[in-house]
Amino acid sequence: MLQIGKAVVSLDVIQKEFCCDIVKCKGACCVAGDSGAPVTTEEAQLIELLYPQFEGYLSDENKEEIVRQGFSVIDSDGDLVTPIVGNNECVYTFVDERGITKCAIERAYLEKKTTFRKPVSCHLFPIRITSYKRFDAVNYQQLDICQPGRICGKSQALPLYKYLQEPLIRAYGPEWYDELTYAAENLTEDQLR
Template sequence: MIEVGSVLVHEDVVTENFLCNLNKCKGACCLEGDSGAPLNHNELAILEEIYPKVRPYMTPKGIETVEREGTHVTDFEGDYTTPCVDTNKECAYVIWEGGITKCAIEKAWEQGDIDWKKPISCHLYPIRITAYPEFDV
């Protein structure tokens, strides 16, 4: 582990090539897993605030999920995440463009409707941050 301020970073983050290649994976990170994208506490209020501007870009199932469950949920481990369609399918904010899974939040940002691109966990995937009282890993 490498210490950067109050954050411990695994060596692989420095030595391995982490690259989002949508043409290869087709956005699988938004579809796989047993819960939605992890959210930090600060992102909860942001999602609440931007939801009306993101909603027009969402799928009907995504809208239905957020209207029923909220802009975020607490998963089985007690962590905040984005809600998932039908409990454990795609993220509620998923949209499809040309056979590739994309994000309605990011689409609203691209269109200039909001100034927040998407949750930090989505930017960092597959890297995850775990917060501890004294440091983050």
């Protein structure tokens, strides 16, 4: 583990290789699990505010589910998350012509209709941040659905923390990320044990 500021970062984040291969995995992380994506209160409010910019990408079923459940819900663990629908996919998703599940919030961002890309928890996946009173645990959640991402990362020799530079900076800022990079490039034998 490495501690940078309040974040305790697992060595997997530094040492494992990763790069999403969405053509192969079909965007499975937007569907997997029995709960939606964690969102902050501010993100939930932003999603509601920006809804008119991305609702056009959503199916009628998803739109009806948003009317029924609201823009965010509390899950069984007590966390604020996006609602899910159908086969457990996030309610803010759509399936494109290649059968890939994609994020409507991100689609609107990529089409320059908004400046909010998507919730930071989605942007960071498969890194998961769990916040405790005194520290954050920053871990790599290794799921079977991400096997194409592991193969792609290995072929490019791309460490997970480098692949997810942008969302890590979003979460902790550029100086924190520079410290992480320095620590990753100068791991001691003790840290590697």
